[in-house]
Amino acid sequence: MLTPQGLKGKQFRITGTSYPRLGPPPRRGRRVVMFVGSLLALSLIALGGVQVFDIFTGKAKHGAAQACASARASASGKPLAVPAAATSAPGSPPAPGSPAASGAPAASGAPAAGSAAPSTAPLPAVTAAPQPQAVTVNVLNATDKAGLAAKTADELKQRGFTVGKVGNAPSALENKVPGSAELVAGQSGAGAAALLGAQVGGATTMADARTDGSVDFVIGEGYTALLDPNAAATALAAALKPSPSASPLPGSC
Structure with a gap:
């Protein structure tokens, strides 16, 4: 085959099936x-x-x-197991910070109303509440409004509650409760606290070291009146209804 003009000396080969074409190797x-x-x-x-x-x-x-x-x-914030150093052998000095080292007596029985030390453990969630007749409530006034504790105690007594101490709140709580009320109870009074909390809107709950089921009803600055019985029953039903827990996603804690 003759080499076309201008392509002399270059390496090309014939490719293609339809017609001959020149292409590089x-x-x-x-x-x-x-x-x-x-x-x-x-x-x-x-x-x-x-x-x-x-x-x-x-x-x-x-x-x-x-x-x-x-x-x-x-x-x-708690270890999974109690450390061995937390327990002391008989006859050894108590660990620093323990009740025995500080000389504080162990809590036994129910302390006086408003004098119990706050507890670090929150009140457990409850799904049932006792009858008002089985609940002893101490009505304490932490505001400057005179006669508010006695008036509230009479209203609670009309609703069937057993009223205990009625008077002013301790000086540490005077004008220090910004909400409507503060309910203070021990671990065994969680149901009673839920029942009382449904009687007033915007109440907060705190735990202390008492061992009985009594509850301190501390009236705060935002208190106006108890809820009407129908609204209280609705609030109690909502408080006792267990909240559904969402199932964790695969791979999540």
Whole structure:
């Protein structure tokens, strides 16, 4: 075949099936690039397979469970087990900060109204409340409005509550309760506190170290009156209704 004019000395070959065409020969660089790309793709596939294997063998779940346990322990602020150093041997001096070291007597029985030390443990959630006749309430006035404790105590007595102490709140609480009321009870008085809390809107609840079921009804600056019986019954039903707990997502604590 004659070489066309202007292409003398250059290497070309005839390709194509429809008609002859002139094109350069294949380069080796393309083959090298394709080979390297294939190796990278195989490496990525192998890495993904290892990760899938770890997921199905449970290593990831075990690590997540340990992380959740650590998160719960740090959130509660309490160790999962009592340290050995927390218990002292017989005859050894008490640990610093303990009631025995400070000379404070152990709590026994119900302290006087308004004098109980606050407890760090919150009142437990309840789904049932006692009858008003079984609840002893101490009505204490923390405001400057005279006669408010006696008036509120009479209204609570008309609703069936057993009224205990009626008077002014301790000096530490005078003009220090901004809401409508503050209800103070022990762990055994959680149901009684819920029943009393439904009688007044905007009341807060606090726990102390008393062991009986009595409740201190401390009247605050925002108190105006008790709720009417129908509104109180509706509030009590809402307070005793257990709140649904959302199911945790897979992999979450």
